[in-house]
Amino acid sequence: MSQSPQQHSIESNAAHSSVVGETRYAKKKVLAIEAAAIVFANKGFHGATTEDIASELGIKQGSLYYYFSSKEEALRQVCEYGFENYVAQMQKIFSRSQPFEAKMYSIVSSHLSRYRQKSNALKVHNDQRLYLSKDKRGRLKELGTAYRQLLETTLGEGVEQGVLRADIDLHFTAYSIIGLCNAWGGNLIRDESIDLFDTTESCANLILRGVLSAQQIGTEY
């Protein structure tokens, strides 16, 4: 049915035709995903047309089906592409052995700078993944769960080490960190004048220390 050449999909982990290079197809497929990401990020899944994506990629509309078997499939691949990259980077951070506070800076910094580098795919994952039919969300759910657990584990370690308050809810806190970063990520993409470093600082600080002044915390807690 589809003309898409599955024998060399970049999605498969199959051995490459050569050790060094990727096939021409695989290279262009990445470009296709990125083109789709740009378009979905700007117009939303339903607001985007296959024509938009094709012209972003510099090919004709019908030719897009050489790379994606359907528009929804394009969305799935964009989401996975964006989120996989993201999670992979986060895993590196989590595996590093460093003070908790520094780790938190790294987490936030990584998240935000990824947005600023026009990582449209991640934005698409965050904003549009719910438009995927359930049977296409499997891999994303896996990744999401893995990621949140990683984050929760890290937070749990912080609690055990006495660096974090014992009364925080790990699940809640993980979600909140992600939510806060996503909110600012959106701002960073929309408004280029926002300073990335300042925002990273502020976010990490808010998460770590909240807004109350020291004496207040002493007083009431």
Next chain:
Amino acid sequence: MSQSPQQHSIESNAAHSSVVGETRYAKKKVLAIEAAAIVFANKGFHGATTEDIASELGIKQGSLYYYFSSKEEALRQVCEYGFENYVAQMQKIFSRSQPFEAKMYSIVSSHLSRYRQKSNALKVHNDQRLYLSKDKRGRLKELGTAYRQLLETTLGEGVEQGVLRADIDLHFTAYSIIGLCNAWGGNLIRDESIDLFDTTESCANLILRGVLSAQQIGTEY
């Protein structure tokens, strides 16, 4: 040209024919806005069809145009409806004289409970307003600016009173509070099992105190 009855739009501030009752039209118009809000919240602006909205309202598709002159106009009215209500409630809170910490609880509580009460219109405002053409966003921008200033002012008072740390960025903090609440608001709508009270507590706590334990703060700050 249009058959839509502009003479009694609920949007106008014109005096009603009687103090007590709204016209039948005005009542149904509100229902229409709410129906549109439900549909837009679930499917997104571009994913929703006028047929979806009409059937949610219990009328035929074409009849919807008796209430909205276009789909985009429906989006605009939903956004304004949701945001106006929200801002009005916030203004009440801001005008109350109460300790800062309590005020923060009120702000978060108000924001989140509004989502839980299926305030789809607010969710639509947050997620879909960017699909409005620029010339339809005027009122929304006004409201948004007014709201952020209110929040920033409140935070500024907290700083002056010494309740909040002097080094926080008011603008950043205001945005962050809104972003965090919106993230959890989305979760609350999607997942009914999440406890509203717990979430409110946790959000307010995170914003106020962050995650670090007391001695850490003492140590490093």
Next chain:
Amino acid sequence: MSQSPQQHSIESNAAHSSVVGETRYAKKKVLAIEAAAIVFANKGFHGATTEDIASELGIKQGSLYYYFSSKEEALRQVCEYGFENYVAQMQKIFSRSQPFEAKMYSIVSSHLSRYRQKSNALKVHNDQRLYLSKDKRGRLKELGTAYRQLLETTLGEGVEQGVLRADIDLHFTAYSIIGLCNAWGGNLIRDESIDLFDTTESCANLILRGVLSAQQIGTEY
């Protein structure tokens, strides 16, 4: 089916309820036909909406059906209204006993001045009557035939009297006079700056004498 009160249709020749006055209905019905004529003349039958007509008449769209049982019926009545008036006036001219040349002036003058007096109904008859379904054209065909015969008869008399050339085709000539007048009628409505008297003179002259100079005619004929 229709709510239209046929008992006092202005179309019927039934005795009026009073010798002097027409009923209120009959008066407004005429206004309705004239409103429809204006709209059809400007926008064409298919380009016009019942809303256009109603608002021209100063009532609400649904109310129009009190006067016309359907849009097409409105067209029929406009056409008949316009053409009946026109034919009646022509009949007066034809019945007058006067030199042929003067008669031709009268015919042209009557036709053109009728257009200039915003006789939209006549324009509608000329331009839009073909959009009537065949079973609604009966009366119009009668009138048209009667009119053309009248005109042809008049031309025939001209030939018999030796005023007109013997070799002209009566049928052709009648059609041509009508066609020429209609063409100028359209111009007169569209462009108010065109002088009615000049145009009448010119039309009559063209029909009577053509464009050739006298000696040419002598020479070649």
Next chain:
Amino acid sequence: MSQSPQQHSIESNAAHSSVVGETRYAKKKVLAIEAAAIVFANKGFHGATTEDIASELGIKQGSLYYYFSSKEEALRQVCEYGFENYVAQMQKIFSRSQPFEAKMYSIVSSHLSRYRQKSNALKVHNDQRLYLSKDKRGRLKELGTAYRQLLETTLGEGVEQGVLRADIDLHFTAYSIIGLCNAWGGNLIRDESIDLFDTTESCANLILRGVLSAQQIGTEY
């Protein structure tokens, strides 16, 4: 945005890929314009549907948009197509050096035979061009002006040569010739039994000599 292939519009004057052949697209585009002309001529612009045009062309309704970006655009192109052809043919006639009277026969003959050859596009131009929005009429106005000037110039020459009466209004006469021919053109399309040659003769004769008999002209003029 549109899938319509603008790069090879037959409207452009760009060099063709080969001297001999037009592209397949260009050929079918002409067919599309002619199909639209037939439908518009029969039903009027507003009375015609894109489905009518598509089925006349033998394709599905949606596919029509491969050739026209909108229904109104189709009307514009039909009008220009019809009128351009017509004006071009007229220009040939005007440039020929021949006695005035023969020229008039040519003009009328050309005009009428064009109608008879089912030149629906010309009829559409005459009857429907006013339904074009003003910003789409530019080219048509140019052509119309050019044509009328040509005709007026020719008539002016006739006057100078003494072939035409000195007292005729060039502008008026030009318009009248066009109007008369259009009126008969409509008849010729509608009624196949009308003889083209006779009609041409009669029209030219009427324009040249009018209807009065020779002695009358002598008498009164």
Next chain:
DNA sequence: AATGAATGAGCATTCATTCAT
């Protein structure tokens, strides 16, 4: 006599998708 409200059918337009070349 008129209106508000609704309907349903029609229509222009868009767009994902297919496929021969």
Next chain:
DNA sequence: CATGAATGAATGCTCATTCAT
């Protein structure tokens, strides 16, 4: 690999028409 051409289903919107009040 890529494209031109076409399709068909959907979808926003219009509008003549109906009818209870």
